[in-house]
Amino acid sequence: MSNSLPTTVETAPEEPGRGRLARQPAARPAAVVLENIGKRFDKGLPVLDDVNAVVRQGEFVALLGASGCGKSTLLNIIAGLDTPSAGALEVPSDGAAFMFQDSALFPWLSARGNIELALKLRGMGRAERHARASELLDLVRLGHSADKRPHELSGGMRQRVALARSLAQDRPLLLMDEPFAALDAITRDLLHDELERIWAETGRTIIFVTHNVREAVRLGQRVLLLSSRPGRVVAQWDVSEEHRTNAGKAGELTSEITGKLREEIRRHA
Amino acid sequence: MSNSLPTTVETAPEEPGRGRLARQPAARPAAVVLENIGKRFDKGLPVLDDVNAVVRQGEFVALLGASGCGKSTLLNIIAGLDTPSAGALEVPSDGAAFMFQDSALFPWLSARGNIELALKLRGMGRAERHARASELLDLVRLGHSADKRPHELSGGMRQRVALARSLAQDRPLLLMDEPFAALDAITRDLLHDELERIWAETGRTIIFVTHNVREAVRLGQRVLLLSSRPGRVVAQWDVSEEHRTNAGKAGELTSEITGKLREEIRRHA
Amino acid sequence: NNTNKTPAAPVPVKAATLKLGYFPNVTHAPAIVGLQEGLFAKSLDGTALTTQVFNAGPAAIEALSAGAIDAAYIGPNPAINSYVKSQGESVRIIAGATSGGAQLVVKPEITSPAQLKGKVLATPQLGGTQDVALRSWLVDQGFKTTPGGGGDVIINPTDNAQTLKLFQDGKLDGAWLPEPWASRLVLEAGAKVLVNEADLWDKGEFSTTILIVNKKFLAEHPQTVTSLLEGHVASVNWLNDNKTQAAEVINAGLTKTAGKPLAQNVIDRSLTELTFNVDPLAGTFPTLLDHGVKAGVTKEADISGIFDLGPINAVLKTAGKAAVSAAGLGSE
Amino acid sequence: MPEKITAPVLKSGTPEELRSVEAGLDSLQSDLDVRKGFDWSRVFLPVGALAVLLLAWQFYVSLGLRRRDQVPGPLDVLGSLGSLWADGTVQEALGTSLQRGILGFTISVLVATPIGLLLAQVQVLRRAFGPLISGLQVLPSVAWVPAAIIWFGLTDGTVYFVVLMGAIPSIINGLISGVDQIPPEFRRMGQVLGASRWEMAVRVVLPAALPGYVAGLKQGWAFSWRSLMAAEIIAVGGTLGFGLGSMLEQGRQLADMGIVMSAILTILFVGIAVELFIFAPVEKRLLRGRGLLAGSTR
Amino acid sequence: MPEKITAPVLKSGTPEELRSVEAGLDSLQSDLDVRKGFDWSRVFLPVGALAVLLLAWQFYVSLGLRRRDQVPGPLDVLGSLGSLWADGTVQEALGTSLQRGILGFTISVLVATPIGLLLAQVQVLRRAFGPLISGLQVLPSVAWVPAAIIWFGLTDGTVYFVVLMGAIPSIINGLISGVDQIPPEFRRMGQVLGASRWEMAVRVVLPAALPGYVAGLKQGWAFSWRSLMAAEIIAVGGTLGFGLGSMLEQGRQLADMGIVMSAILTILFVGIAVELFIFAPVEKRLLRGRGLLAGSTR
């Protein structure tokens, strides 16, 4: 179920999404359209060059790529936090929820305060805010540390607070930059399930970056591979229902993607 | 090849280390001895309680545990950056090299500058410093970004600079807190090999924290599992040469450790 | 200078330099004229003269006390204060310079002292000559005042320049001021003279500016002090002999030090109000002190010994003029 | 039998050698600190330092290098302070100045904070007015006196105007500096969370800049207090109350170093008290809340 | 055919709607900024703001609410400034003051920096002397004048002493505040790297605190300049040169608003120039080097 596209990207995957969701991604309108996006910082070499991609509403897309290839930069551009040096993009008018690679918690607020601020800024009332924050903290298994300040939390706990905060935002598009990198395998599994449940329930469009190919195959409906220097979408794979149920098939896809990634990295090392 | 020790820790593993190193860990003197270490912050519950462990000189030990269980706290105590609230410890008199969980690069120095500072503080001359820094940057595949400031580096690149900086320190004990968490699978593999090579060459004692059980089995001679709330060494496994050469055996050990980890986490969830 | 190699009996020597302080003000005309006309330079032959211009009394006294300057033209009050506080260790008055020239000027609609009730008046500084004069005069008129500002008439000790602005703005009803400020208020702000301080004193004479020296300097360099006094006397004489040129010379000096001359009518009126006289009018000093005590701004103090008029009398004698009196407050 | 040792026993690996004592002490100290309530060393140490300085002063005076009226000893000053206290002058001056200082500073903070935030957030305004404000900051208080007198006469309005003109630019600059040091990800996060300009300023930028802002407030307080002293010299007594600045000036007019030193000591005392009982606790709380206290000497 | 659009075309998902223009403009702006060399808006904007203020002033004056000699218009002041320039007074005053200000500030920095570092690093010293330094900071310049005259006479020593006493406590406090805000991991990293106390101070603490330190320097510069103005009033001419403070005081003594305003404008000009050509570039470089420029309005 793979198709490597060295330079061009199929804007609409022919294959429908996983069966567990009744929706047909191809039929749904695009949520994010990237057209020939290029980005260079100051005087440096281009980081992104001619990136083309379409993400349909409700899609769950995994973004893979070597360290430093431009994944975070691309998410920043999609979120409107950075402007591309070239190309055009189409994004939802009401912005995106974004979970940064570093947790970027506000150090003057407790874990709960950080989440409640996100809720407050979307206009939620005080009582509701409190209840919802507790819910989200429980979701990320941090109910017991709600009143700790970020500096009193471990790295993984901070990441979970950031995850909860990004979920607190009620936006149709959710961008996540390595959301589970600092978590142990078990907590990660639990949160995978939670994220999938939320995705299924709310129908959000999710783009997430990961270095864990297994995770990408486990969660994504589609996996995009970014090359390095310059970053470009060099391959994409659709993940079907079959990959999900059949461990062997999933393993096969995982090694295929890993192989392609290795090939990409070798080109530059 | 596993022995679960719910509360006590065998101070000297009976099994010799992997064959690829001729040394016999049990015969070598202890580098780090932790005796009934306890730690609580301010008014909170104890984070660590009655931690006992011995790490012999030249040993490569992996530390596993749920997110927030106290791994970083333990490393801080070993490094002398934090004092335990109870217990006694024995550490090398000349301190430890330490790679923090967050890269903690100095933002006013370039990647090279950060590494050179570490070299300078161990008293290395200017010319040698420059050459050694270049070497280390190449080692972590960042030769091309030597002059970038931390804020111009991607998360994974920052982590690699921090790795290079910790290797720049010439200390017999090296503590690493999730050193590869933000790296893609391929770069991670490359750096695993490099780290193993350096370990074999220099005979340093290495204690590293990871959430990747596979990585723990791949690199460690011994794997310690910390429980949560309070943190305590609840199990340890010796990783033999056999696990290294036989993929099946390694997979077995990995799932055994994962199972034990799951059990530990479930006790608290 | 100020060398003191033999502590037991210092042999008086001529000082290498004399540091003289004064204010860029018409009341310090003897200093300005002495410098402008080179009278000090001539009399101090062999001793270099450096000058220092001050804007306010405290800094001048502090400098004199510390030996940063050796002699200064100054008002009588700072000199008395310094003498009292240092138990006579700091300064000596060696000559008078200027007298007269202080008036209570008020808004034109105020024509009698009785109308002052509840009004706001200004003086140059709390406890200063004019401040004391105003307070004691008000007591004589039957008003009560307190140094804190309360009483029947409110007294605001304020910088003279600010007083002018405040008066122009109608925020003050009057002020007891020395020259040239009394003149400036009259000529530039339409004030009217209610009281001329001269009317309150015997023969209309009261000290406005005097010449003082550091006590130690006087002991070590009496010749230099005498030379200074020669210049001073010459300067006062010049002022009294050249009334027509005086305004021009003073204004030239003011332009150099203060940056700007006084308006012609202001300086003319000021000079008619002021008298230049080497007599320090020692006899008025006990009264000055009494007034201060009466007004509640000074305490009883002993100022006998504040004058050292020996040198000036020697100079006057050489010139064939009458000696001046210390009125029992020091050597003659 | 696990032996409980609260302070860690540091034994070295092979040669039994103590680990860098310095580092151990440092971390010990910072750890112990956090636990206590009010730390009395915060009061005793400065008082001790002051006592040492007083002794040095007494020693200098007893050398007899200067006339006693020029450089009075601590005891002379104490006597002078005592008599000023007895006739109520010190209390009056202290009360007047404190009231003016606190009111003036409060107004300054209320005026400067929104202006500072606005300038820090809107580039055009900052570029246009930032240099001007730095320019105003270096204007001496006395420069404002003529204008203040024209507008307010000899009333407390003049005093407050001079104080405001002294403190406001400093607080604005302090706030702007604090805002400049905010790590950009906080703003970016605010933007992601959909903060409006107002919410960004109040919920993200201001709290993020708080440590720098408090540092600016400290400098602003110093400016306002010094400006107040300058303003109180404009006029002594009369319609303007008698403050510490007036007392200092009066001492100079009367050539009475006892009064001058009494005024200086009182001003110094106010400064130390404000630091000890207002700024120090605020700063400490702020730093502790952000985990910045570890390793700091605050 | 990939169409190259440098500015992003922002189209919305379903209802074709423009994304928050504000955010777009902001990020556009911050991105463009970084690229340019010297940005002339940094000079034109403040000059423009000044021009607007001058016009407002002229307008106020032309209303004729006040007598012209009390509130002179910009043109009157320009005339007065012109004549002062013609006779060399302004140049002399400016030169003297600038020289003193720069020298005094430099000495202050050299003295205050080691003291500040020491206090920031050693808790006992900080607790003992920190409050004292905050107390000294609020002492008005005039409080130092009598002591300075006693010790240094009427020499430049007196001026510098007053300037130092004004600037040093402020710079120390600024540095301490900057050090307090250092994230603790930097110190910890320094400790791990085996930095000695000295290396820690110079290689870790000082550079980490640099943004806060520069903010403190700015406040210290303001203090030193204002103290200088106060010191220049002690005495005019003679052994003490004629500075801007003397010029201002002279104007006040003469009640000549033309001279007063000329002095104020010159001081303002110096303040603006120092901000524009010294502090602004230093700050900008510092912030840019640390990636703090994005989103900042500096």
Ligand SMILES: Nc1ncnc2c1ncn2[C@@H]1O[C@H](COP(=O)(O)OP(=O)(O)OP(=O)(O)O)[C@@H](O)[C@H]1O
């Ligand atoms: N502000 C900047 N200035 C200059 N170069 C930058 C800047 N930000 C990022 N870069 C460069 O852009 C490249 C891509 O960075 P980015 O953070 O997008 O990588 P990434 O794919 O997220 O990597 P990682 O997996 O390590 O997080 C890197 O080479 C980095 O050095």
Ligand SMILES: Nc1ncnc2c1ncn2[C@@H]1O[C@H](COP(=O)(O)OP(=O)(O)OP(=O)(O)O)[C@@H](O)[C@H]1O
């Ligand atoms: N300064 C502190 N004050 C209070 N509690 C703290 C502090 N530092 C750590 N903790 C608590 O100690 C516990 C262990 O933290 P630690 O950072 O050691 O976890 P960890 O095992 O490294 O977790 P992770 O894998 O997520 O990094 C956490 O519950 C955390 O909340």
Ligand SMILES: [Mg+2]
């Ligand atoms: Mg990234």
Ligand SMILES: [Mg+2]
């Ligand atoms: Mg950790």
